[in-house]
Amino acid sequence: MAAMEAQTNKKTESDRSEAAVFFRKENRPVTLRFNDVNYKIKSKQTSFLIPDKAQWEEKTILNGLSGVVSPGEMLVMLGPSGSGKTTLLAALSGRLGGRLHGGITYNGKPFSSEMKRRIGFVTQDDILHPHLTVAESLAFTAFLRLPNTLTKQEKLAEAEAMISQLGLTKCKNTIVGSQIMRGVSGGERKRVSIGQEMLINPSLLFLDEPTSGLDSTMAHTIVAMVVEFAKGGRTVVMTVHQPSSRLFYLFHKILLLLEGNAVYFGKGSEVMDYFSSIGYSPSLAMNPSDFLLDLANGLSMNDPYEEPTIVKQKLVSSYNRNIAEKLKSELQESDDEHWCRDGSFEDSNFGIWPTTWWQQFFVLLRREIKESRYESFSVITVLQVLVIAFLCGFLWWQSDDSHLQDKIGLFYCIGSFWSFLPLLKAISTFSREQKILEKERSSGMYKLSSYFMSKTANDLPMELSLPTLFTLIVYWMAGLKPTLAHFLATLFTILLSVLAFQGFGFAIGTLIMDQTAATIFGSVLTLSFNLTTGFFVQSLPEFIAWIKYISIGHFTYKLMLISQFKADDTYPCSNSGGLCKVGEFPPIKEIGLEGKATTVLAMVTMLVGYRLIAYIALVRIGVTKKK
Numbered sequence: 116m117a118a119m120e121a122q123t124n125k126k127t128e129s130d131r132s133e134a135a136v137f138f139r140k141e142n143r144p145v146t147l148r149f150n151d152v153n154y155k156i157k158s159k160q161t162s163f164l165i166p167d168k169a170q171w172e173e174k175t176i177l178n179g180l181s182g183v184v185s186p187g188e189m190l191v192m193l194g195p196s197g198s199g200k201t202t203l204l205a206a207l208s209g210r211l212g213g214r215l216h217g218g219i220t221y222n223g224k225p226f227s228s229e230m231k232r233r234i235g236f237v238t239q240d241d242i243l244h245p246h247l248t249v250a251e252s253l254a255f256t257a258f259l260r261l262p263n264t265l266t267k268q269e270k271l272a273e274a275e276a277m278i279s280q281l282g283l284t285k286c287k288n289t290i291v292g293s294q295i296m297r298g299v300s301g302g303e304r305k306r307v308s309i310g311q312e313m314l315i316n317p318s319l320l321f322l323d324e325p326t327s328g329l330d331s332t333m334a335h336t337i338v339a340m341v342v343e344f345a346k347g348g349r350t351v352v353m354t355v356h357q358p359s360s361r362l363f364y365l366f367h368k369i370l371l372l373l374e375g376n377a378v379y380f381g382k383g384s385e386v387m388d389y390f391s392s393i394g395y396s397p398s399l400a401m402n403p404s405d406f407l408l409d410l411a412n413g414l415s416m417n418d419p420y421e422e423p424t425i426v427k428q429k430l431v432s433s434y435n436r437n438i439a440e441k442l443k444s445e446l447q448e449s450d451d452e453h454w455c456r457d458g459s460f461e462d463s464n465f466g467i468w469p470t471t472w473w474q475q476f477f478v479l480l481r482r483e484i485k486e487s488r489y490e491s492f493s494v495i496t497v498l499q500v501l502v503i504a505f506l507c508g509f510l511w512w513q514s515d516d517s518h519l520q521d522k523i524g525l526f527y528c529i530g531s532f533w534s535f536l537p538l539l540k541a542i543s544t545f546s547r548e549q550k551i552l553e554k555e556r557s558s559g560m561y562k563l564s565s566y567f568m569s570k571t572a573n574d575l576p577m578e579l580s581l582p583t584l585f586t587l588i589v590y591w592m593a594g595l596k597p598t599l600a601h602f603l604a605t606l607f608t609i610l611l612s613v614l615a616f617q618g619f620g621f622a623i624g625t626l627i628m629d630q631t632a633a634t635i636f637g638s639v640l641t642l643s644f645n646l647t648t649g650f651f652v653q654s655l656p657e658f659i660a661w662i663k664y665i666s667i668g669h670f671t672y673k674l675m676l677i678s679q680f681k682a683d684d685t686y687p688c689s690n691s692g693g694l695c696k697v698g699e700f701p702p703i704k705e706i707g708l709e710g711k712a713t714t715v716l717a718m719v720t721m722l723v724g725y726r727l728i729a730y731i732a733l734v735r736i737g738v739t740k741k742k
Contacts, residue, residue: 541620
């Protein structure tokens with residue numbers, strides 16, 4: 116019986132490993148067709164002489180582009196800067212909205228959420244988490260993008276196989292790094308970016324200038340790897356700015372663009388013969404791509420005095436006469452052509468996610484912890500908190516109720532310090548990862564809600580532990596009421612204030628995705644909130660008194676007073692009897708020591724409300740990017 120069970124378990128493990136290998140090798144070929152694609156934008160034209168008089172001018176970015184790319188082929192788009200290469204790449208990959216017209220189909224069907232899951236897109240810039248190692252970057256991608264039909268171990272095996280395939284074994288435990296942080300080399304970083312997209316075994320792979328910034332040898336290695344990937348039945352489309360001659364002869368098909376117009380579409384091996392046939396050929400041996408880019412810029416080697424505008428017109432008219440009509444007729448003969456006449460494609464949101472919400476949350480949380488492990492408890496931040504804590508402790512050393520004004524000054528100081536610290540940290544939380552968020556969300560990696568919750572949860576340990584440490588030091592040094600109930604009430608108030616200001620920072624940072632501007636704006640608002648706490652000015656003018664009702668600082672200060680005092684408590688004074696009630700002390704009387712539950716409710720409402728505003732702002736940013 117045991118032998119049969121062992122044999123069954125062995126067979127199950129074998130089936131799982133075969134499933135993992137099958138997933139890596141499985142491919143659904145996709146033929147990409149695009150017919151008469153047009154894209155226009157409106158740009159604001161301002162007169163130098165009359166700056167207030169601005170006019171909106173419509174500019175054509177893509178003008179009637181057509182083509183077809185079959186499985187096993189690699190289409191390379193060439194052209195000078197501003198010719199429309201990246202725009203067309205975004206349109207073909209379903210990432211471009213707005214005034215886009217024409218037909219783009221994938222095996223005869225329009226863009227859909229199912230097609231989105233089968234597309235890989237490598238951006239020009241390597242948008243990666245700098246503190247993660249190569250292995251961690253690919254492993255987290257595998258956990259998020261590979262389906263639940265694979266186990267965690269099988270997903271890790273896929274990541275390991277990709278590391279080996281990309282030749283990254285030697286640097287797998289090295290951090291990716293960035294421009295300001297030493298890590299792997301530029302070529303290795305580019306291979307990591309490509310590997311993240313190849314992990315899902317895409318039917319279509321789009322690459323935006325994958326060779327930019329690399330030397331010729333590394334560029335050749337990258338392109339050769341992509342060619343091998345295409346040979347497995349994938350469809351590859353990429354843009355290259357100025358390839359070397361070695362790269363040029365690897366290209367299957369070439370689309371040469373000129374100011375949004377096509378001047379050549381066809382086999383790479385036939386491009387030089389075509390331009391020779393229309394009267395343009397190099398007068399000396401040169402890199403074919405240099406010759407094509409010179410033509411696209413209007414430079415003719417046959418007649419150096421020919422006007423660039425005339426050269427461009429001849430190239431466009433020759434294309435329309437010799438290639439365009441033939442290409443369009445071939446596309447129109449396909450019965451499966453789909454047209455999108457209203458300029459919009461099917462909604463690209465995922466219908467079914469590869470992983471569950473909780474899986475996304477925990478994977479993203481683990482990634483956030485690893486990525487921020489170098490800065491969460493930085494020495495500078497901890498030292499800053501300790502210095503202020505001991506300074507406050509010594510300044511208010513064993514302060515008693517005979518110096519009541521000094522004591523409430525301590526409460527204001529604590530509230531003020533723990534307003535700016537969490538605010539300034541929270542402001543940069545989402546803005547510094549904006550590009551990563553856009554990249555991963557556009558590929559359908561996870562839900563925005565799981566990302567948002569993981570980011571906010573990752574910050575909690577630092578946001579709660581440092582204020583707790585601060586309170587433990589200051590509370591007993593300053594001689595506040597030595598009971599557990601009063602201490603916990605004070606600690607609760609500080610932690611609640613920290614979380615509320617953190618949410619406020621999230622909201623400001625997402626509404627203003629410019630860290631410098633958001634920091635200035637948030638600091639001004641926080642200072643305004645602190646000035647209306649009631650410590651400096653007890654009697655606010657009516658026309659501006661309403662600010663305190665939206666001020667986190669005001670409610671924090673009031674709750675701090677409530678946590679230490681009751682209205683019937685007494686303190687030494689010069690009146691008859693030598694004792695006065697705390698509730699009658701003018702600065703406290705103006706604030707009031709009643710309404711504890713209402714004050715807590717107001718702070719909890721702001722804690723949740725500001726986070727909700729931040730989430731809605733992130734959603735709107737994503738919607739705006741699609742338009």
